[in-house]
Amino acid sequence: MIPETLREKVFRPAFIISILLFPLLLMSSSKPEQGNFAQSAQLPSPITSVEMQYYRIPRDKWDLLLSRMAQYNANTISTYVCWAWHEPEEGKFDFTGKTKPERDLVGFIELVKKHHLNLILKPGPFIDAELNAGGVPQWVFKKYPETIAISASGKPYIHGDSKMPRASYLHPKYLELTENYYSAFADAVRNYQFPEGPIIALQVDNETPGDGMSTTSQYLSWNFKADYSEFNQKTAWPAFLKKLYGAIDNLNLAYGSNFQGFSDVPMPQKWTDPKNQKEFQIYIDLSRFADFQPVESLRLMTAMLRKYGLYVPTYQDLLCMPWDMAGLHADIGGMAEAVGGWIGTNNYAEVYRFWTIFAGIPFQGLNWDEYIHMGPWRVKLTGSLSEPYPAFVPEITISGSKFYFQNPIAWGADAVNIYIGSQINPDNPEISPNKAWGMEACVSPDGDIRECFWTGKLTYLFMQYSGGFIPGAKKPDIAIGYSHIPENAWNWEYKWTWQKPHTKPKLKDIQPLVKGTNTGDRTQLIARDLVKQKIDFDVIHLEHLKPGQIEQYKLILIPATTYDPGPKEKLVRENGTWKLYLAPEDKDYKLDYFKSQGVILRQSWADDPQVDVNTRSYDNDSRIILAIINRAKKKSFTGPVHFRQGNDRVYASIGPASIGFVSIQGNGLKACLIDHPDGKGEYRLGDDFMRFSGTFAEIAITDQFAVISAKDSGLIGIKSSLLKKPEKLIRLFINGETSEADFIYQDGELKFRYDPGKPKNPTDLYLALPPGISTEQAIREYLERIKF
Structure with missing residues (x-):
């Protein structure tokens, strides 16, 4: 039997409704204000981003690698800004390269602008990035040891990658030093905010509370996850309890205790078996306080950024964890609210049982647990918390399987950041413990392209030209x-x-x-x-x-x-x-x-039990994007996919453990992403079809032209009521050169053999251009981004 006192506290609807009206994070009296641009949420749609950390790359390679990042078909660059790199000594800032060329953040922003790319900056203060102390200057802990976060055991919290201390999020001195850094950072970047400049968003901190302080860190207690710094024990904890209970008599009633004041209530550091709900209540409050610490810090940091004139949207990125502790890591909703209402979900699968993986490999693969966790659950939860901002995946690799990368996109992500874009070798020895870093990336330090590059490029091409991945999709019932x-x-x-x-x-x-x-x-x-x-x-x-x-x-x-x-x-x-x-x-x-109750159960579906379908529908179903997810590890899917509540169907052929995407406009095929290892990938809708005899390709039709890109060689076939008769077929190479290619257009079908080119200068894409449309007119924006 559940004790009545706890049921009143936890289970009853009245309690939950009161929570809706009375925020948990009581120590903040106001929410951070967003500027007009942030309030309007007029971000570019979709956001196709690639991570490029300038401070790890020689200054003379920035231009080349920005071109390569754009060739992922990215419209946005994301980068951390390392506090330790830009303030190597207290009070001595360099954001213009006075002391080292790689400190020239302003110059990097100018280059991003020259390439007509958007920019997301992530100034921390904690950024992790496998840097020393996660990017927090080491002088902070040497000069101000009181800012070190302390675990319940009395030992410092330690950053796993560098074995250096973590900072106490709420310590006044740490917040003071953070504000000094933010002020200098804001002075450097303020004038580059959208729409005058490329900066469209800022990330506050990183994966808060982050490596070394999260419940996924092995040396920590899973339960006593609060920061036990002296400030927290003597000041923040009593203040938290006072806000929670108002008067000490109320706390004593809840605890069955007789404390004289809130300062007399110790933070529990070890477990004593409670005999009833009253004895258990202090542990519940300790867990709430552990949630409160990083959330309140995020709120204060966001307010600092606003104070110094940074008005673009701010967001937080949710750290990954095993699926069954998804809500125990942190207060997901509280963090979203603290930074202004936008939270993304980083994607690093934490698979328990490796032998159950059906797509990818350990640590870059999915089993049923993580498929649901990293797909529909996290993407839809963070997406609904973030409205009207896009559902965002701030970190995900493309070096594993295509399925792994595309899964959150299939389930609703409209903004994605490939982490990371290029290999770093050697790494920056002044701030990193690594000799090399990001070696799983799909572009070499010199700009050469690896095979996995095409996973990102072709997916991003489909996102751009599909007509979807924008605000306004129909909600389920x-x-x-x-x-x-x-x-x-x-x-x-x-x-x-x-x-x-x-x-x-x-x-x-x-x-x-x-x-x-x-x-x-x-x-x-x-x-x-x-x-x-x-x-x-x-x-x-x-x-x-x-x-x-x-x-x-x-x-x-x-x-x-x-x-x-x-x-x-x-x-x-x-x-x-x-x-x-x-x-x-x-x-x-x-x-x-x-x-x-009038509920429509499904918009689209496949009859195969191992095939899931997620739908993005716009303009009363006149534009539909279908993500067709084949979970079968060894069996291809070929068959009908029902859409518009079963009134129409498109035939699809998709490989094992693969995701296919198709865009339908009216009754015509607009775009598709084909993935089939046997060269049998295709989509058919009425008389329309798109097919490829190779393994992986993107095909899209715009109002004026068609754009096709593929990883390998094969025969392309396109017939669509949306396709205009082409006059010429242009082949664009990775080095920017172009040439005309042969094609056949007969009975409304465009056919040609896709030539992927040579490894050192592969084919970027093909353009099927009707009369009167030049290459420059068709992809002017893309050509501006990739210019060398």
Whole structure:
């Protein structure tokens, strides 16, 4: 039986509703203000970005490598700005290359502007990037040792890559030094913000709380994850409790204690088995305080950036972790709100059972757990938290399988950053412990292209020319409702074991106190079941709803035991605008009941049980993007994909463990991404078709021309009602040269053999141009970006 006191605190709807109205992060009295550009969220769509860290690259190679990054078909460059590099001694800043050419951040921004690229800057203060102390100057800890973060054991938190200390996020001195750095940084970059300059966004800190302080760091306690610095214990913790309870009598009532003041309440540093909910409450509050520390720091840092005139959108990037501890790492919604309402999801799969991977390799592969976690759950949750900003993947590699890279894009990401764009060899010895870095990247230090380059380029080409990946896509009728607050109880029961998900109780005595509070796990299990049943859904955060957000859905699914011990439906609004449905543990979702409420279960689907389909639909279904996901490890998929609620269908042929993309405009094929190892990839819609006899290709038709790019040789065939009869076929090489190519156009079909060129100067793309359209007119913007 669940104690009534805890049910009142954690389970009851009234408690959750109060959380919606009363923010957890009480120590901040106001939200950071965004400027007009940030409020309008008029970011370029889609954002196709590549990471290029200028301070690791010789100054004379910046121009060449910017051209190469643009040839990924990127429209944006992302880079960290390393505090330690630009302030090597306290108060001595260099952002213009006075002391070293590679410190010329202003010059780098000018070059990005020359290449007509957008720019995302990530000034930290902590950036990780496998640098010494994660980019925080070492003099900070030598001169001000009080700023070092301390674990519950009394030992410093240590950055894993460099074995150097981590900073205490809320320490006043650390925040003061951060503000000094931000002020100098802002002076250097302020005039380069969009629309006058290329800077479109800023990242605040990195993967907060980050390497060495996250619950994925092996030497830490999974549960005692707070920072126990002297300042936090003596000042921040008592202030937090006072804001939480108001009066010490209220705390004593909750704890069953008799403290005289908030300063008398110690931060727990070891576990004592609680006999009841009152004795357990202090541990719940400690977990909330651990959430509060980085969130409040992000809020203060964002306010600093605004104070110094940086108005472009700010965001935070969510660190990765094993799927079943997804909500225990940090307060995802709190971090999004702290930086102004935008949070991305970094993509590094943490697969427990390597032998279950169906796509990719260990650490760059997906099994069923991580497929759902890194795809529909994280992308849709962070995407809904970020509206109206795009669903963003700030870090993902393309050196593994195409499936791994494309999975979050298939499930809704509209902004992606390839991490990292070029290899670094040698690395910068003044700030890095590495001899070389980023050697998995697909462009060499000298600009040569590796095979994996085409994974990024062809996917980005499809995103650009598909007509999708922009704001305004149709919402599904169903959303899964995630709540973080109950996880402050589950934090103490969670048990991590190598290669196994949490299945057995860690602390049997508190099982009744935490039953049903593992909301991250449970909402992912619901997502799995919906994917299996081919039901469309979003994931929303019930504690951080945007105005009018919940009214966009007809049904909200929540884990039953989070709110009520019984699986039953509850009518929350009598007018029927939306319903709260308590998802039962027996997975019986009563589809007839859903339909009776006017819910459309799916927009698109394939009959094959191992093929999932996600839909982006615009303008009353006149423009549709289908992501067709074949999860079968060894079997290709060939068959119909139903769309427009089953009224139409497109035939697709996709390889094993592959993702195909197709864009449909009206009743014509507009663009596609073909991936088939046997050269049988194609899409057919009525009389239209797009096919390729090689393995991997992108085909797209614009209002004026067609653009085709491929990794390898093969016969291209295109027939579409949208295709204009070409007058010539232009071949563009990676070095910028062009030549005309032979083609056949007969009975509305364009056919030619794609020649990938030579390794040192491969083919970039082909253009099928109708009369009156030149190469410069067709791809002027791209040519400006890649100029050498």
